[in-house]
Amino acid sequence: MTRTLRAGIIGTGFMGAVHAHAVRANGGIVSEISGRTPESAADAAIRLHALEAAPSPEALIDSDQVDVVHICTPNATHAALAKRAIAAGKHVVCEKPLATTLEDAQKLRDLADGAGTVAAVPFVYRFYPAVREARARIARGEAGNLWLLHGSYLQDWLASSDATNWRVDPAAGGTSRAFGDIGVHWCDLMEFATGHRISRLVARTSRAFAQRASKGVMRDVGTEDGAALLFETDRGATGSLVVSQVTPGRKNRLWFSFDGTEESFSFNQEQPDTLWVGGSRGSIRVPSGPDTLSYPESQRYARLPAGHPHGYQDSFNAFIADVYAAARGESIDGLPTFRDGLRAAQITQAVLDSTATNAWVDVPDIDAGLPLSARTPDQPALERQS
Numbered sequence: 001m002t003r004t005l006r007a008g009i010i011g012t013g014f015m016g017a018v019h020a021h022a023v024r025a026n027g028g029i030v031s032e033i034s035g036r037t038p039e040s041a042a043d044a045a046i047r048l049h050a051l052e053a054a055p056s057p058e059a060l061i062d063s064d065q066v067d068v069v070h071i072c073t074p075n076a077t078h079a080a081l082a083k084r085a086i087a088a089g090k091h092v093v094c095e096k097p098l099a100t101t102l103e104d105a106q107k108l109r110d111l112a113d114g115a116g117t118v119a120a121v122p123f124v125y126r127f128y129p130a131v132r133e134a135r136a137r138i139a140r141g142e143a144g145n146l147w148l149l150h151g152s153y154l155q156d157w158l159a160s161s162d163a164t165n166w167r168v169d170p171a172a173g174g175t176s177r178a179f180g181d182i183g184v185h186w187c188d189l190m191e192f193a194t195g196h197r198i199s200r201l202v203a204r205t206s207r208a209f210a211q212r213a214s215k216g217v218m219r220d221v222g223t224e225d226g227a228a229l230l231f232e233t234d235r236g237a238t239g240s241l242v243v244s245q246v247t248p249g250r251k252n253r254l255w256f257s258f259d260g261t262e263e264s265f266s267f268n269q270e271q272p273d274t275l276w277v278g279g280s281r282g283s284i285r286v287p288s289g290p291d292t293l294s295y296p297e298s299q300r301y302a303r304l305p306a307g308h309p310h311g312y313q314d315s316f317n318a319f320i321a322d323v324y325a326a327a328r329g330e331s332i333d334g335l336p337t338f339r340d341g342l343r344a345a346q347i348t349q350a351v352l353d354s355t356a357t358n359a360w361v362d363v364p365d366i367d368a369g370l371p372l373s374a375r376t377p378d379q380p381a382l383e384r385q386s
C-alpha cells in the first residue's frame with residue numbers, strides 16, 4: 001500500500017498534538033480530529049491542521065476518510081475506543097496505558113492478534129538511537145552477563161498539592177497513576193533493550209500528598225505519587241526501579257543503568273543524545289549519529305550527524321514512521337504493540353498486588369508456552385545472550 005495514510009486523532013491535548021506532528025512528519029494526513037466537545041474539536045482542527053473536525057470519536061472511527069485511529073484520550077476511555085477501531089478494520093495507535101484493567105488489556109491484545117491490522121502503543125523511548133545502540137550491543141553479548149538492571153523515572157509536574165489532573169482520579173486514569181503512567185515506560189525499555197523479562201517483583205507505592213486541590217476543594221488522593229520496586233528477571237538478573245511524579249527539579253528524567261560483567265550501559269532521557277558505555281579500563285560517551293553509532297539497528301534511527309540532538313518529538317516521529325511502515329505491510333523489528341500494552345498491564349497489576357499484600361508477586365510470562373522462535377522480534381536477544 002503506497003497511498004498516503006490518513007490519520008484520525010481522538011484527543012486534542014498535549015499527546016494529540018504530538019501525534020499530529022508525527023503523522024505529518026511522515027507524509028501522512030490528519031484527516032479528522034475529535035475532542036470532548038464539537039467546539040474543542042473545531043478549535044483543534046485549526047490548531048493541528050486537520051482537514052475536518054469529527055462530530056464524535058465514534059464518527060471518526062467509522063469514517064471512510066480514516067485509515068489509522070490515534071487514541072489520545074484519558075486512560076479509562078481507551079478500551080472501548082480501541083475495540084471499536086479494531087472492529088472497524090482500522091489500524092490503531094492507542095496511548096499507554098492500553099487499558100485500566102488487566103482483563104481489558106488481555107481482550108484488546110487478543111482482538112488485535114486476530115485482526116490483521118496494526119495495533120501499536122507508544123512506548124516511544126525505544127526510538128532514541130542511543131537506546132537502540134544499547135540494545136544492539138547487549139544483543140551481541142558486549143555486556144557480558146547482565147546481572148544488575150536499575151534506574152528511575154522522575155518527574156515534578158505534580159510536585160504541589162495544588163496540582164491535579166485527570167490522571168489523579170482513578171475513575172479516569174485507573175487505579176495506578178505514577179507507575180501505570182511512567183513506570184511502565186521504564187519496564188518496557190528495560191525488557192526491550194536487554195531481552196530480559198521481569199519474573200517477579202516486590203513493590204511499594206506511596207503518596208507525597210494525601211490530598212490535592214480539585215476545583216478549589218482539597219480532596220483525598222486515590223492514586224500513588226511514586227513507587228519503589230525490587231525485581232528479578234527470567235535470566236537471573238536483579239533490578240530496582242524508583243518512580244516519582246513529585247521530585248522537584250526532575251522534568252522527565254528516565255534513567256537506566258544495565259550492568260554486565262564486561263560493560264555497563266547508561267542512558268538519561270533528559271540528555272538523550274549519548275549512550276554511556278562503562279568499562280573497567282575506561283568509559284565512553286557514544287554520541288548519536290549514523291557515523292558514530294556501531295550497528296545498523298541504531299544507525300537507522302539517527303537521521304542527522306552526531307551533534308544535532310534527536311529529541312522526544314523526533315523519537316515519536318520515528319515511532320509513527322515504523323507504525324505506518326507496518327501498516328503498509330513492512331516487517332518492523334521492535335514495534336511496541338498491544339502485546340506490550342498487555343505486558344505493561346501485567347506488571348502494573350503485580351505492583352498493585354505486591355503493595356496490597358506486602359509480598360513478592362510473580363509476573364506471568366506473556367509468551368508462556370510459546371517456543372522462543374514464535375516470540376516477537378524482541379525475543380531474539382534472549383537467544384543471542386545464552
Ligand code: SOE
Pocket residue numbers: 155181182185252
Ligand atoms: C505524563 O506523566 C507524561 O506525559 C506521560 O503520560 C508520558 O507517557 C511520558 O512520556 C511523559 O510524561
